[in-house]
Amino acid sequence: MRAATIRDGEVVVADHPDPEPGAGEVLVRVAAAALNGADLLQRKGRYPAPPGSPADIPGLELAGTVAATGPGATRFAEGDRVMGIVGGGGQGELAVVHERQLMPVPGGLELVEAGGLPEVFTTAHDAIFSQAGLRPGERLLVHGAAGGVGTAAIQLARRAGATVTATVRNPDLRDAVGALGATEVLEPEGFEAHGPFDVILELVGAPNLGANVKALNTGGRIAVIGVGAGAKGELNLVALMGKRGAIMGSTLRARPLEEKALTARRMETEVLPGFADGSLRVPVAAAFGLDEVAAAYERFAAGGKLGKIILTM
Amino acid sequence: MRAATIRDGEVVVADHPDPEPGAGEVLVRVAAAALNGADLLQRKGRYPAPPGSPADIPGLELAGTVAATGPGATRFAEGDRVMGIVGGGGQGELAVVHERQLMPVPGGLELVEAGGLPEVFTTAHDAIFSQAGLRPGERLLVHGAAGGVGTAAIQLARRAGATVTATVRNPDLRDAVGALGATEVLEPEGFEAHGPFDVILELVGAPNLGANVKALNTGGRIAVIGVGAGAKGELNLVALMGKRGAIMGSTLRARPLEEKALTARRMETEVLPGFADGSLRVPVAAAFGLDEVAAAYERFAAGGKLGKIILTM
Numbered sequence: 112m113r114a115a116t117i118r119d120g121e122v123v124v125a126d127h128p129d130p131e132p133g134a135g136e137v138l139v140r141v142a143a144a145a146l147n148g149a150d151l152l153q154r155k156g157r158y159p160a161p162p163g164s165p166a167d168i169p170g171l172e173l174a175g176t177v178a179a180t181g182p183g184a185t186r187f188a189e190g191d192r193v194m195g196i197v198g199g200g201g202q203g204e205l206a207v208v209h210e211r212q213l214m215p216v217p218g219g220l221e222l223v224e225a226g227g228l229p230e231v232f233t234t235a236h237d238a239i240f241s242q243a244g245l246r247p248g249e250r251l252l253v254h255g256a257a258g259g260v261g262t263a264a265i266q267l268a269r270r271a272g273a274t275v276t277a278t279v280r281n282p283d284l285r286d287a288v289g290a291l292g293a294t295e296v297l298e299p300e301g302f303e304a305h306g307p308f309d310v311i312l313e314l315v316g317a318p319n320l321g322a323n324v325k326a327l328n329t330g331g332r333i334a335v336i337g338v339g340a341g342a343k344g345e346l347n348l349v350a351l352m353g354k355r356g357a358i359m360g361s362t363l364r365a366r367p368l369e370e371k372a373l374t375a376r377r378m379e380t381e382v383l384p385g386f387a388d389g390s391l392r393v394p395v396a397a398a399f400g401l402d403e404v405a406a407a408y409e410r411f412a413a414g415g416k417l418g419k420i421i422l423t424m
Numbered sequence: 425m426r427a428a429t430i431r432d433g434e435v436v437v438a439d440h441p442d443p444e445p446g447a448g449e450v451l452v453r454v455a456a457a458a459l460n461g462a463d464l465l466q467r468k469g470r471y472p473a474p475p476g477s478p479a480d481i482p483g484l485e486l487a488g489t490v491a492a493t494g495p496g497a498t499r500f501a502e503g504d505r506v507m508g509i510v511g512g513g514g515q516g517e518l519a520v521v522h523e524r525q526l527m528p529v530p531g532g533l534e535l536v537e538a539g540g541l542p543e544v545f546t547t548a549h550d551a552i553f554s555q556a557g558l559r560p561g562e563r564l565l566v567h568g569a570a571g572g573v574g575t576a577a578i579q580l581a582r583r584a585g586a587t588v589t590a591t592v593r594n595p596d597l598r599d600a601v602g603a604l605g606a607t608e609v610l611e612p613e614g615f616e617a618h619g620p621f622d623v624i625l626e627l628v629g630a631p632n633l634g635a636n637v638k639a640l641n642t643g644g645r646i647a648v649i650g651v652g653a654g655a656k657g658e659l660n661l662v663a664l665m666g667k668r669g670a671i672m673g674s675t676l677r678a679r680p681l682e683e684k685a686l687t688a689r690r691m692e693t694e695v696l697p698g699f700a701d702g703s704l705r706v707p708v709a710a711a712f713g714l715d716e717v718a719a720a721y722e723r724f725a726a727g728g729k730l731g732k733i734i735l736t737m
Contacts, residue, residue, distance in 0.1 A: 317661050335661050342662040348630050348648050349655040351673030358671045360664030 114168045114203025115404045115422065117154055122169065122408050124401055130165075130200075130207040132181030137210050139193060141175040143226025143398070144201040145419045146411040147259070148339070149364065153199070154408070160199035161364065170201025170422075171364070173208075174216055174225035184210045192216035194225045196233055196363065196371060202404070204424050211372035214379055217386040224393040227419030228386070231259035232267070232393075233374050234336060234363055235312070236382055239264055240271070241374070242359050243310045243332040247272030252302065252326065255314030255337060256293060257284040257417050264312050265291045266391050267382065273310075278302050287417045291394070302326065313337065317344030327354045335360045394418030427481045427516025428717045428735065430467055435482065435721050437714055443478075443513075443520040445494030450523050452506060454488040456539025456711070457514040458732045459724040460572070461652075462677065466512070467721070473512035474677065483514025484677070486521075487529055487538035488737075497523045505529035507538045509546055509684065511677065515717070517737045524685035527692055530699040537706040540732030541699070544572035545580070545706075546687050547649060547676055548625070549695055552577055553584070554687070555672050556623045556645040560585030565615065565639065568627030568650060569606060570597040570730050577625050578604045579704050580695065586623075591615050600730045604707070615639065626650065630657030640667045648673045707731030 116125035132138040150169040152158035160166050174194035177187045187193055187210060195213040200206050216225045238260075239245045251268045253261050256277030268275050269292035277293035279285050285296040295305060299315070306326030313319060314337035323333050324347060331354055351358070363371065385391035396418035399407035404422060411420040429438035445451040463482040465471035473479050487507035490500045500506055500523060508526040513519050529538045551573075552558045564581045566574050569590030581588050582605035590606035592598050598609040608618060612628070619639030626632060627650035636646050637660060644667055664671070676684065698704035709731035712720035717735060724733040 313661075317659075320659065320661070335665060338661045338665070343658055343660050345656055346630075346633065346659040346671075347656050348626075348633070348651045348673055351671070352648060352651070352675050353673075353678070355674050355678075356672070358659075358664070359669070360661055360666075361668050362665050365666070365668075 112204040113401060115170065115401065117167045117169060120154060120156070122154055122404050124404055127165070127168065127203065129205055132179055132184065132207050134182045135184050135209055135211070136181040136207050137177055137184055137187055137193065137213060138179040138181070139173060139175045139206050139208055140178040141173045141201065141204055141206055141424050142222035143175070143421050143423050144170045144173040145227035145230065145421050146407060147171050147230055151408070151412055164197065164199030168200040168203050170197065170199065170203070172196050172226065172228075172230040173201035173206055174222045174228070178205065180210070186210040187213060192222065192225070194229050195375065196229045198364065202422050209368060209372070211368065212375055214375050214383065217383045220386050223398055223421055223423055224395060227259070227393050227395060227421050231263040231419070232382055233378055235260045235263035235267055236378060237363065237374050238334040238336050238361060239268060239310055239312055240381070241377065242361055243312070243334040245271065245273055245310045249273050249309035250307070250328070251275050252306070252308040252311045253277045253293070253314070254299065254312065254319055256288050256296070257281060258314055259419055260336065261312070261314055262288070262291055262394050262417065265293050270385055270390050276305055276308065281415060283415070284417045307331065310334065316340035317342055320344035320346060324350045324354065324356060327356045329355055331356045333358045336362065396420055398423050425517040426714060428483065428714065430480045430482060433467060433469065435467055435717050437717055440478070440481065440516065442518055445492055445497065445520050447495045448497050448522055448524070449494040449520050450490055450497055450500055450506065450526060451492040452486060452488045452519050452521055453491040454486045454514065454517055454519055454737045455535035456488070456734050456736050457483045457486040458540035458543065458734050459720060460484050460543055464721070464725060477510065477512030481513040481516050483510065483512065483516070485509050485539065485543040486514035486519055487535045487541070491518065493523070499523040500526060505535065505538070507542050508688065509542045509676065515735050522681060522685075524681065525688055527688050527696065530696050533699050536711055536734055536736055537708060540572070540706050540708060540734050544576040544732070545695055546691055548573045548576035548580055549691060550676065550687050551647040551649050551674060552581060552623055552625055553694070554690065555674055556625070556647040558584065558586055558623045562586050562622035563620070563641070564588050565619070565621040565624045566590045566606070566627070567612065567625065567632055569601050569609070570594060571627055572732055573649065574625070574627055575601070575604055575707050575730065578606050583698055583703050589618055589621065594728060596728070597730050620644065623647065629653035630655055633657035633659060637663045637667065637669060640669045642668055644669045646671045649675070709733055711736050
């Protein structure tokens, strides 16, 4: 099979042996696989794939059809449309995934969109609901809201009856973020005057830390899942105590199979019906064929977009 | 009635009008009331009593007998032994407390001990179980373990099937802390080599923040409820994300009645049986009569003790 492949800091197309599904695994004929920030880190050699994932094929999510099933894999049959998060290796023509990590693609959703769904919607759902416990009627603040996880979080929170405020650095993207369901779309500077917020989803980093605590409502929760603008900041513990607040950090990639599978089951119950009924959508900025993989990575790295960059096989 | 009274930064004994119980309230004839750190802050004018509490009578907890009940108060009858946390005013001969904030004194427990029970055991139980979710088999680290909350946390965690490591600055107190149930009693420097810990109870402050995150187990929780050694420290969000960890700040005093009452119900269910069966105890360092209140405060402020300083009426 052919796959996007990391060679000396570049992403090229190369041939690889076809993978074979083991016990409980599914062989997926990949139709689409989105790019994510971790792919760029992996390209630079700074985010090695976890054990069990191909070392040199990037791609943290995929959508496609079931080509074959391994011994004991019973959740899906050949031809079923599936999608899911993988530890790596999503950006190839074939990929092997444990059946407990896969989800069915909702009816009406194109595979090219489904290829950009699992990572950002699972990450956003896990952070704002499973970690931070967002409740109907609460106020959510999303920092870095124009990114993939941000656009997913806005839609999920609004659908759950919360009110969303978003900060977006690039003024050209603010209208589009508002159209996804954010009631207020702000520049990052001075956001704390718009609080208090019950949950803050931090996709930017430590520079917001002090103001986040100030902007927190009593009992508020800050979920940190992105730190591109900086990892270290000063925390005032007395201020955090005064708010009876919590700061929680999280990543999906490092979790064991059973925890990843649990997030997939929650997605099936709580999120996927929203794609079937049209209340949720995957914003797609652009799609590139596998042979255009270098251009896809350049487009992704350039930023300034709203929506996913998708690689189609 | 006579009560400990703050006058120009000193604590003296003064006469006050007898308080009268309103709807749902209980008039308690106080037998014992412990001193707490907040009393020292209040003496200096730095921790004003919340609305509804006497402005100049310190005391955040008390034990005694029911002297009278207000309209609609049905949980206790005259003569019942009761104890509880109050917003202030505990250190007088009489105090009015809402019946939902009071707990029965377990059989076999002397009122002088009961006067030092509510604040530290409720604080410790709320922090390590209700906030940080400590589970059987997990490892708890308690910083500042020789203090009142620390000694309560050690006993509660051990009784719940967790393993406890304690840090204690004063070497003279380490044996006594070990006798309460801590498996390891360490000096504060270098504690992170003894991790990983599932829950860390922070009673000292920000100087431990960085090492706490390093010492955290995957999915670990840091509950911050004391910051005497400093409030501000540097937090590395990437390290917190890598641990999938959480830092939570909390205080009891600022909570509304319904939340305080809920902590009292949890105490009745989960903690008080341990005093009845002898598996928990209130370490008492010294008891002073009301007329010795100045000496009691001096003894408390001097530190270096293990156990509560109790004022008896």
